[in-house]
Amino acid sequence: MFEPALPEEKLNAINGLSIGTVDKIYLKFPYKWWPDGFNVFGVLKTNETVPCTDEKCWLHEILAFQAVDNQPLILSAWLSGSAARYMEQLSEEEVKQETYQFLSELMGTALDVTVPPPERILRSSWSSNPHFRGSYSFRSMETERRGVSAAQLSEPVANDNGISVLHFAGEATHSSYFSTVHGAIETGWREAIRLIKLYK
Incomplete structure (x- = not known):
């Protein structure tokens, strides 16, 4: 999906989370x-x-x-x-x-x-909807086994010049309010603030 591919630590964070229905x-x-x-x-x-x-x-x-x-x-x-x-x-x-x-x-x-x-x-049909494939994320034993966290998932990806070019928001990236709408909203605010600071 991404070219170039996402960094290994980002893929590890993504694969350490599960999505439920x-x-x-x-x-x-x-x-x-x-x-x-x-x-x-x-x-x-x-x-x-x-x-x-x-x-x-x-x-x-x-x-x-x-x-x-x-x-x-x-x-x-x-x-x-x-x-x-x-x-x-x-x-x-x-x-x-x-x-x-x-x-x-x-x-x-x-x-x-x-x-x-x-x-x-x-x-609702969250799981069979091709745009969602589930309702929201949850932490599992795989999350613990991989030692990953929402902080790693939310970390922006930088280009070769060290400039953040890919940002991550959504309930799965919230450290406390994952699996919630307000968690998704707050992470959108977080990334908006991050972008404002970046381009100020």
């Missing part, structure tokens, strides 16, 4: 069926609660259903890892029907309500 599914209902005050429904379940077949196991990885601020008819579902990547390969209709059935079986019984079918859904 966290997706959301937004479900819009015709009316609010959950009681006031129930803003988050944590999902604690066993295989006996909803049978885990090969096609439906991704549902068991839904972490929670959460009410969306200022959107009284919408719940969001969170899932991560291989379950999120599997969900991304399903059609929108499959995701809608399977999530509805799962939510209806779990919450309908727990709250003694009839859960209406959602009118529509909106879902």
